[in-house]
Structure formats: C-alpha cells, structure tokens
Amino acid sequence: MPSFLEISPDKLNRLIGTPSAPVIIDVRTDEDFSRDQRLVPGSIRRRYEDVAAWSGTVAGPAVVVCQAGRKLSHGVAANLRHTGRAAEVLEGGFEGWTSFGGAAVPSEKLPPRDPQGRTVWVTRSRPKIDRIACPWLIRRFVDPSAVFLFVPAADVSLVGERFGAMPFDIEEVFWSHRGELCTFDLMIEEFGLASEPLSRLATIVRGADTARPDLAPEVAGLLAASLGLSRMFNDDLQQLDAGMLLYDAFYRWCRDATGETHNWPNQKRGQ
Template sequence: MPSFLEISPDKLNRLIGTPNTPVIVDVRTEEDFARDRRLLPGSIRRRHKDVADWCCQIAGPAVVVCQAGRKLSHGVAAYLRHAGIDAEVLEGGFEAWIRFSGAAVPEEKLPARDAQDRTVWVTRSRPKIDRIACPWLIRRFVDPSALFLFVPAADVSLVGERFGATPFDIEEVFWSHRGELCTFDVMIEEFGLASEPLSRLAAIVRGADTARPDLAPEVAGLVAASLGLSRMFNDDLEQLDAGMLLYDAFYRWCRDATGETHNWPNQKKGQ
C-alpha cells in the first residue's frame, strides 16, 4: 500500500499514454542504470546530485523513479516539493515497475537529443495517418517534448542530416514500413511498448494507412477523421495538434471502452 507520497505502478500505468501523464524523472545511479538500460515510457534521466540545477525545468506534477523507490527518489521528490512542484515517488522504484510488467523503452533506440533536451524527428509534409499516429505515440510514450519537422519529401534526408533530426515514414530508413507493418507498428515494437490497447490501435492505424478496411471495423472512421483534418488545416503542426486529441480518444476507446455500446432509446415512456 503506497503512502501519500508514493504512486503505485498500476496507477502510474493508467496515467501513461494520456495527456495527464506526470513528468517521470529517472534518478537511478549510473551503476543501477547500467544493469538495465531501459526507461519508463516518456521518462527523462537526471542526476540526483544535480537536482538544485534542474528542478526549475520541471513544469508540472512529477513522479521520481530510482532503483528501489527509497532514499534517492524520496530525497529528490522532497526537494521538488520544496521548490513548489507536486512530486511523488514510484512505489518500489524501477524494480517494482519491471515486476509489474510495465513497458520499458530501450535507451539505445532513443535518438540523440538537441540542446533543449528534445528528440527531433523529420518526415514528409501534409501528414494524414501514420505521420500523425507516430508523433502521437512518441509524445505520449517516448518523449513528451519531441519536436517534429514536416518538409517536402525530397528534402527529408538532407534536413535530417543538417539538423540532427531522425527521419521516419519514408523509404529506406529505420523508422518506416516493414512488410505489412506500418511505421506505427514498428515504433511500438522497437520501443518495447506492446500492450493490448496499443495493439488494437495499431491494427486500426495499419488498416487506415495501408487501405485494409478488413483489419478492424474502426478503420473507416479513422480514415474519414484523418482526411477531414487534412482538409481543415493548411499548417501541418496545427493538424498534428488536432490529431493528438483524435488519437487520445482512439487510445482511450481501445483501452477502456471497447465493450460499451450506445443505442437511441426506442421505447415510449412508461413502456
């Protein structure tokens, strides 16, 4: 039973992937991190000794993670609360998260970060399905501060080289379609994010992105909404912002509401 200063792995898992995810700060020592170089989805690595230097960069409620949920995380969380930041400790730390079978992102799969500590990605302009779904996945499960550059298709590779951006959803790059899988599928697999809700969402995205309406009944709805958004916005970043809400809704349906139905009442009052 966690104390009022702690959050359980189960409760944190319910928050991850939603707009209400707290800032997750991994303060494991280098020795502990070397034993398992994976991270909770969306978390950032910080040195506990430098908390006075970086605490002002934490913008919202935080969850602090150390190896076992003891002195390092409680000390850092107490320091953050002193700085006016709502902070909790992950009960049992990283070890408890792994026992809980929580998703863990391999550090080696994460692109290098820029001077503002953001991963930077580049893809073709005028996104519709995969190129909105992938940024949603990255911001909700990998790097909440990720930066996305939308450029002409012919310039994606050169922009990636010149600006240190990771290309995705174009031919002959790591983060792209593989066989029948779309880029969204590949990212879920490579980032270690497989779960029942994301697998269900991936089938919908794959069906919409590869013209396979047979994969899920919801495919046609995602295609219609995606094409509608592409007509509503000329600015790709504005379309991405709107698409974030769309995929938030689809994800919560996949996670929490697939069994719910809705029927217009067809009985007269009193019958």
C-alpha cells in the same frame, strides 16, 4: 499500499499514454542504469545531484524513479515539493516497475537529444495517418517534449543530417514500413510498448494507412477523420495538435471502451 508520497506502478501505468500523465524523471545512478538501460515510458534521465539546477524546468506534477524507490527518489521528490511542484515517488522504483510488468523503452533506440533535452524527428509534410499516429505515440509513450519537423519529401534526409533530426516514415530509413507493418507498428515493437490496447490501435492505423478496411471495423472511421483533419489545416503542426486529441480518443476506446455500446431507446413516456 503506497504512502501518500508514492504512486503505485498500476496507477502510473493507467496514466501513461494519456494527456494527464505526469512528468516522469529517472534519477537512477549511472551504475544502476548501466545494469538495465531501459526507461519507464515517457521518462527522461536527470542527475539527482543536480536537482537544484534542473528542478525549475519541471513543467507539471512529477513522478521520480530511482532503482528501488527509496532515498534517491524520495530526496529528489522532496526537493521538487520544496520548489512548489507536486512530486511523488514510484513505489518500488524501476525494480518495482519491471516486477509489475510495465513496458520499458530501450534507451539505445532513442535519438540523441537536443540541448533542451528533446528528441527531434523529421518526416514528409502534409501528414495523413502514420505521420500523425507516430508523433502521438512518441509524445505519449517515449518523449513528451519531442519536436517534429515536417518538410518536403525530397528534403527529409538532408534536414535530418543538418538539424540532428531522426527521419521517419520515408523509404530507406530505420523508422519506416516493413513488409505489411507500417511505421506505427514498428515503433510499438522497437520501443518495447506492446500491449493489447496499442496492438488494437495499431491494427486500425495499419488498415487506414495501407488501404485495408477489412482489418477492423474502425478503420473507415479513422481514415475519414484523418482525411478530414488534413483538409481542415494547412499548417502541419496545427494538424498534429488536433490529431493528438483524435488518437487520445481512439487509444482510450481501445483500452477502456471496446465492450461498451450506445443506443437511444425510444421509450414511451412514463416507462
């Protein structure tokens, strides 16, 4: 049972992937991190010694992760609370997270971060399905502060080189379709995020993105909503913002509501 200063791995796992997820800060020492260079989904590395310097950049309630959930994370969390920020410690630290069976993102799969600590990605403009689904996945499970650049298809690779951005969902790059799998499938696999809800969502995304309505009954609904959004917005970033809510809803259905039905019974008055 965690103390009021701690959050259990189970509770944190329920928050990750949702808009209400906390800022997750990994403060493991370099020695500890070198033994397992994976991250709790959505977390960013920070040096515990420099907490006074970076604490002002923490934008919301935080969960601090060290190796075992003891002195380093409690010290950092206490420093954050001193600055007026809500902060908890992950019970058991990274060891507790992996023992619980929580997903862990391999740090070597992440692109280099820009001076503001953000990963930067670039893809074709006028997104429809995969190019909205992938940014949603990255922001909810990999890097909440990720930057996405939408440019003409012919310029994606050059923009990536000149601006330090990782290309995705174009031909002949790592983050793209492979066989029958779309880029969203690939990212779930490569980032170590496989779970029943995300696998269910990936099937729906794949069906909508590759014209396979037979894969799931929900494919037609996602396709219709995605094409509708693409016609509502001329600005790709505005469309992405709207698409985040769409995929939040589909993910929560995949995670929590697949067994629920809805009906409006036509009952007689008084029954």
